[in-house]
Amino acid sequence: MGAYDEKKETCGTICLKYLLFTFNFLFWLAGGAVMAVGIWTVAEKSDYISLLSSRIYAVSAYILIVAGIVVMITGILGCCATFKEQKGLLRLYFVLLLFIFLLEVLAGVLAYVYYQQLNTELKENLKETMTQKYQQAGQDHITQAVDKLQQEFKCCGSNSSSDWSESQWILTQKANGRVVPDSCCKTPTENCGRRDHPSNIYKVEGGCITKLENFILDHLKIIGAVGVGIACVQIIGMIFTCCLYRSLKAEPY
Structure with missing residues (x-):
């Protein structure tokens, strides 16, 4: 009977090891995806980040990058801890899982909070940023961001x-008679911004504020979904880890 119980326990431990190994492999891949989303947000959309007065959007992306890196490292550690069956490594692995879990929940919460206040922020700050900083000394990143937008x-x-009638740049001779920047033109050419007829420039209802808001909201949904989604998956990993930890006999560290 005792031999049967020992064999049964061994089989259960083996199953847990392979389940946890499979989880760690998928977890490692998920870490790469999380990091990629964060890097893509910061690298490809950094111009738009400069148009926002709040840093929550950028912070959420940086949290995902850090979490993604730690996830990939943790996935490798988890594989080692699983097959070496060392309780010390399993404890460290569990702590790292918990840390990443909290990081990703934080990213998700920040994304949700910013989602709620984005419209107000853009209404209060975007027009001032565009009219007061465009083509001003030391504000090249704003100028590039506005043109790209x-x-x-x-x-x-x-x-x-x-809105451009209130621009500091438009009101100076440097504008060379333009009434809007050349980037407003449907076919941008030098000094094309002198004519603001709808056939020449974009006359979009709601202006750029609506376009930028929708763009950022879509990305906040991605950041929030990735953060919370991976965090929920980690709960499974923590459960597997606890089960394997309890199934192991006391071993030296």
């Missing part, structure tokens, strides 16, 4: 093209 989203001004 207007060209990619085919829009002009924060709320409408008339």
Whole structure:
């Protein structure tokens, strides 16, 4: 009877080991995906981040990058801990899983909080950023971001093209007679911004603010879903780890 119980326990432990190994492999792949989402958000969309007064959007992305790196390292550690059957490694692995879990939940919560306040922030700050900082000394990153925003989203001004009448740059001789930046033009050419007729420039209802808001909201959904989704999957890993830990006999560290 005792031999049967020992064999049964051994089989259960083996099953747990392979389940946890499979989980860690998938977890490692998920870590790469999480990190990729974070890097893509920061690297490819960094121009738009500069147009936001709040840093929550960027912080959420950086948290995902850190979490993704730790996830990949943890996945490798988990494989080692599983097959070496060392309780010390399993404890460390569990702590790292818990740490990543909290990081990703934090990223998800930040994304949700910013999701709620994004519209207010854009209404209060985007127009001022565009009109007061465009083509100003030391604000090259803002100028590039505004030009990219207007060209990619085919829009002009924060709320409408008339916003540019309040621009510090438009009101100076440096604008060379332009009434809107050349990036407002459907076919950008030098000084094309002198004519603001709908046949020449983008006259989008709601201006760029609506376009940018929808864009960021879509990405916040991705950040939030990835963060919370992976965090939920980690709960399974923590359960497997606890089960394997309890199934192991006391061993030296």
